[in-house]
Amino acid sequence: MSDMNPVIRWFHQLGSPPYFDRFAARWAPWGYGVGAVVMAWGVYGALFQVPADYQQGDSFRILYIHVPAAWMSLLVFALMALYSAIALIWRIKLCEILAMACAPIGAAFTAVTLATGSIWGKPMWGTWWDWDPRLTSQLVLLFLYLGVIGLYHAIDDRRTAARAAGLLALVGVVMLPVIRYSVVWWNSLHQGQTIRVFGESSMDPSMLPPLVWMLVGTKLWFAGSLLARARADNLQREAGKDWVRRMAGAGT
Amino acid sequence: MSYREYVIAAYAVFAVMLAWDYLAPRFAIARQLRAARRLAARRAARPDTPDRSTELGR
Numbered sequence: 113m114s115d116m117n118p119v120i121r122w123f124h125q126l127g128s129p130p131y132f133d134r135f136a137a138r139w140a141p142w143g144y145g146v147g148a149v150v151m152a153w154g155v156y157g158a159l160f161q162v163p164a165d166y167q168q169g170d171s172f173r174i175l176y177i178h179v180p181a182a183w184m185s186l187l188v189f190a191l192m193a194l195y196s197a198i199a200l201i202w203r204i205k206l207c208e209i210l211a212m213a214c215a216p217i218g219a220a221f222t223a224v225t226l227a228t229g230s231i232w233g234k235p236m237w238g239t240w241w242d243w244d245p246r247l248t249s250q251l252v253l254l255f256l257y258l259g260v261i262g263l264y265h266a267i268d269d270r271r272t273a274a275r276a277a278g279l280l281a282l283v284g285v286v287m288l289p290v291i292r293y294s295v296v297w298w299n300s301l302h303q304g305q306t307i308r309v310f311g312e313s314s315m316d317p318s319m320l321p322p323l324v325w326m327l328v329g330t331k332l333w334f335a336g337s338l339l340a341r342a343r344a345d346n347l348q349r350e351a352g353k354d355w356v357r358r359m360a361g362a363g364t
Numbered sequence: 365m366s367y368r369e370y371v372i373a374a375y376a377v378f379a380v381m382l383a384w385d386y387l388a389p390r391f392a393i394a395r396q397l398r399a400a401r402r403l404a405a406r407r408a409a410r411p412d413t414p415d416r417s418t419e420l421g422r
Contacts (some may be wrong), residue, residue: 144386151382169366174374181378209411216388220381228374230416337385346391349400358409359398 127206129346130256131356136343143336144304154325162319166296171197180222184334185253186288188218192260204344206302208274210348212264212282213341217334219257226250236302245294246302253291256284270349271331 116124125131158176163222165172195211198204229247230240241247260277267273306314307323315323350356365371 113417141388150380159371159375171367171370173371177374177378180385217385220385224378224381229379231374231377235370333382333385336393337389340389340393344389344396347393347396347400350404351377351396356396357404360397 119351123259127204127354129350130359132206133343133347133355134337136346139344140336140339141330143334143339147331147333147336148334149329150325151329154201154322154329157322157325162322165319168236171232171235174228174319176322176326178228178232179323180330181221181228182250183327184330185218185222185250186291188214188221188332188334189257189281189284190288191255192218196274196281200275200282201276204319205271205349206346208278209345210338211278212260212274213338213345215257215260215264215277215342217337219261220298221248221330222257226254237339242301244301245298246291246300249278249287249291249294253284253287256280256287262289262352270345294336328329 153178158173162173162189164170191314192211192214195207195214199207199211208321226247229250233242234240263280264273264277267276294300295302347356
């Protein structure tokens with residue numbers, strides 16, 4: 113053990129429930145805090161610094177929450193599937209916990225994506241909803257998230273529940289390319305890709321900085337939320353163990 | 365600002381989601397710690413040396 117690479121040793125330590133509890137308790141507030149500050153700066157820029165769009169007016173400012181939420185909805189699902197795959201293959205309990213902690217956060221971001229898209233769609237498209245490929249596939253993603261959450265809570269044994277829900281998460285990954293390319297594969301009311309990580313975006317550069325802040329902020333916030341939710345699940349699974357009683361008695 | 369109501373509604377939805385995402389795990393952790401303290405109190409209230417012979421003698 114003493115010859116082990118420090119990074120690998122740290123991963124082994126993190127798998128210990130008491131160690132993970134201390135780690136999550138320490139770092140979750142930082143994720144929330146720094147994420148909130150970065151997002152606050154992004155929202156300030158989105159609402160007060162960038163000029164109104166010449167066609168959409170101020171309604172385009174909704175994209176500064178719609179786009180980061182949409183990216184998060186896909187990223188969190190991919191991460192949930194990755195954790196689930198690791199948990200299913202190597203039976204690592206912490207990965208089960210992390211995978212299941214992803215689900216409510218991803219569902220919330222998906223719901224925000226749909227709600228803000230709908231709010232933007234009413235003045236721009238003249239309708240709250242359309243059975244458009246992008247909108248419909250995003251709605252299916254929300255149902256998949258709800259399916260994972262429901263399955264995890266429908267089975268009493270936590271480990272069996274996580275394996276079943278993790279399998280659904282893995283199957284659901286098929287939806288991610290469908291959502292991503294839905295605006296390319298089908299005639300869609302939803303606009304095509306305007307923002308590219310690699311290559312030039314078709315959005316004016318003066319409008320980009322708040323979006324970048326929001327994209328970074330949502331990821332930091334997610335890290336905080338993931339740790340906090342995983343900590344709660346870890347404590348529930350470890351209920352009755354001495355370390356939980358000692359820690360609770362210490363006035364945490 | 366044009367479309368002010370729509371912009372406010374969208375940002376309000378986002379703020380509500382963030383508030384929920386912050387509070388829900390905090391409440392869940394507090395619930396687990398409360399349950400752990402209750403369990404510790406119950407165990408502390410038990411007599412230190414239970415009469416095992418009586419239990420086994422039934």
